[in-house]
Amino acid sequence: MTYVTPKDFAVRMIDAGQSKVAMSTRDTLIRSYMAGAILALAAAFAVTISVQTGSPLLGAVLFPVGFCMLYLLGFDLLTGVFTLVPLAWLDKRAGVSLGAMLRNWGLVFVGNFAGALTTALLMAIVFTYGFSADVNEVGQAIGGIGEGRTVGYAEHGFAGMLTLFVRGVLCNWMVSTGVVGAMMSDSLPGKVIAMWMPIMLFFYMGFEHSVVNMFLFPIGLMLGGDFTIGDYLIWNEIPTVLGNLVGGLTFVGLMIYTTHVKTGPLRELRVKVKQ
Known part of the structure; x- marks a missing residue:
């Protein structure tokens, strides 16, 4: 599958982060719009x-196609730019400033949401034949998903908010691993397998x-879900965004960067000589 070693795909991650910051506003919005729509x-x-x-497992097995x-x-x-762009900033790549990174995140958020x-x-x-049928x-x-994952968290107060945030962290730990997976191979089958899992x-x-x-919460509101826009923003989207940022950057981006780019010095091995 033409596997790419961690040292090499770590450099690809930094290169990708820099290229995303350098992209024009138009292209950033188009690409993020289409990503949001397809996902x-x-x-x-x-x-x-x-x-x-009646099989949630089958749904999960096939969801990665998008x-x-x-x-x-x-x-x-x-979720991907949360992980890749900061690495280019940490690596002090040309043109990648804190402001440029935040600009990229903002544009991708807008494009994803619109899509x-x-x-x-x-x-x-x-689902409703043009809003003319049940x-x-x-x-x-x-x-039901929209209601359960907003009001459902709110019912538990701080514990619900903590659970929501941690689920966001865990999510982008896996999703960003999928983003990196696309860089682990130079073949199409290899990329797909590494992303899918x-x-x-x-x-x-x-x-x-x-x-x-x-997608899930706006369509839930359109279809009569029993929650509000405020419920969606406070009890899902905002904590989820923060959790996704922490999860992708901490467990994927920084870990790979620290050990495969800024690798620590090798230990001096001492070999005992038999007398």
Whole structure:
């Protein structure tokens, strides 16, 4: 599968972070818009499979098709730039300042949200025959997700907020591992396999992904979910974004950078000579 060693794909991660900062505003918005739209469609696909087959595992197994497609097409998710761009800043790459990094994050957030919202509207039309019929079974399930993962957390107060944040951390630990997975191979099958595994894990475990939630909660509101925009922002999106940032940067970006780029000095080995 033409495996790329950690030392080499670590450099690719830094290069990717720098290239994303250098990208034009237009291209950043287009690529993030398409990433949000495709990932949202994959989420709708996975929920549909789970509801119609009664097997959440099957939905999780097939959900990564959207993630693989968007990364192979060169599109960008907020969860990915949270991990890659800071490495270029830490490595003091030319043109990568704190302001440039925050600008990139902001543009990707806007693009992802716009793309996910577009798919939410289109799928809401599909689920309701243009808002002229009752919400179908899949639509009801999506509305229930939005309610359970906002009001459900709020019912537990601080403990619920902590759980939400930790699920965001765990999510981007896996998602960013999938982003790096695309750099671990120079072959198409190798890239897909390396991306598929951690994405399947995060989805089945019910971790919180900020971009997936940009689809699930707006469409839940469109389909009559019993929660508010305020519930969505306070009891899901904002803590999830923060958790995703911490998880991807801490458990993936910084760990790989620290041990494969800023590698510690080798120990001097002492060999005992037999008398």
